[in-house]
Amino acid sequence: MMTPGLEAMIAQLGPVVQRILQSVAPLVEQPVVRVPYSMSLSETQVIPAGESVLLTPTDFQYSFEWPLEVHEVGFSQDPSHTYRDWRILFSDQIFNRPLEKAQTGSSPATLVDLNTGKWCWKFPWVVRPKGGAFSCLVTNLDQINPISVDISFIGYQLIPRGP
Numbered sequence: 001m002m003t004p005g006l007e008a009m010i011a012q013l014g015p016v017v018q019r020i021l022q023s024v025a026p027l028v029e030q031p032v033v034r035v036p037y038s039m040s041l042s043e044t045q046v047i048p049a050g051e052s053v054l055l056t057p058t059d060f061q062y063s064f065e066w067p068l069e070v071h072e073v074g075f076s077q078d079p080s081h082t083y084r085d086w087r088i089l090f091s092d093q094i095f096n097r098p099l100e101k102a103q104t105g106s107s108p109a110t111l112v113d114l115n116t117g118k119w120c121w122k123f124p125w126v127v128r129p130k131g132g133a134f135s136c137l138v139t140n141l142d143q144i145n146p147i148s149v150d151i152s153f154i155g156y157q158l159i160p161r162g163p
Contacts, residue, residue: 034156037068039134044148047086047140055151060134068127070155073119075108078148083109085142086149092125093133099125105139124155 002010039060047053062068077086089105091098100106111119127134140147 030161032158032160034069035159036155037157038074038152038154039068039070040074040152041150044150045138047138047147047149049140049146050143052137052139055136055138055149057133057135060136060153062127062132063130064157065129066160067129067158068132068153068155069124069158070127070153071121071124072154073111073121074150074152074154075112075117075119076150080145081142081147083107083112085140086147087139087141088151089137089139091135091137092127093135094128094131105137118154126158127153 039062041055041059045053045055073090075083075088077083084107087105087107089098090100108119113120134153136151138149
């Protein structure tokens with residue numbers, strides 16, 4: 001049995017709880033489900049000394065039926081090199097557009113947060129479903145030693161919610 005004072009308190013909390021639920025509803029009722037996804041090289045690529053190599057194109061083709069929202073790019077290289085020893089040029093194959101201003105590519109040292117080893121994008125890039133692709137041209141700036149590199153596009157598949 002409730003006392004009149006308790007009933008009055010609950011009645012006063014009703015509008016507050018309702019406002020909180022209404023503000024959270026858009027987060028819960030999104031039209032898509034974001035599933036974590038990483039599009040990576042199938043194996044580390046070795047770039048010969050002083051040369052430019054297009055990374056395996058099939059590794060960066062996206063063939064699922066839902067779009068991919070890319071939020072960051074992960075980089076790694078062998079321990080004997082640094083991010084300043086190579087350059088990378090990204091292009092979106094669907095739009096035939098480079099993702100950077102520099103025509104020769106950028107040094108990962110200028111892109112990467114050294115604490116995470118990732119290049120985080122302020123705004124995600126959405127890769128088209130069923131045929132979207134990236135091309136990655138890596139240039140080894142070391143004229144003596146080859147370098148091994150790995151790259152991953154990290155983000156979310158945007159899967160529509162069912163009715």
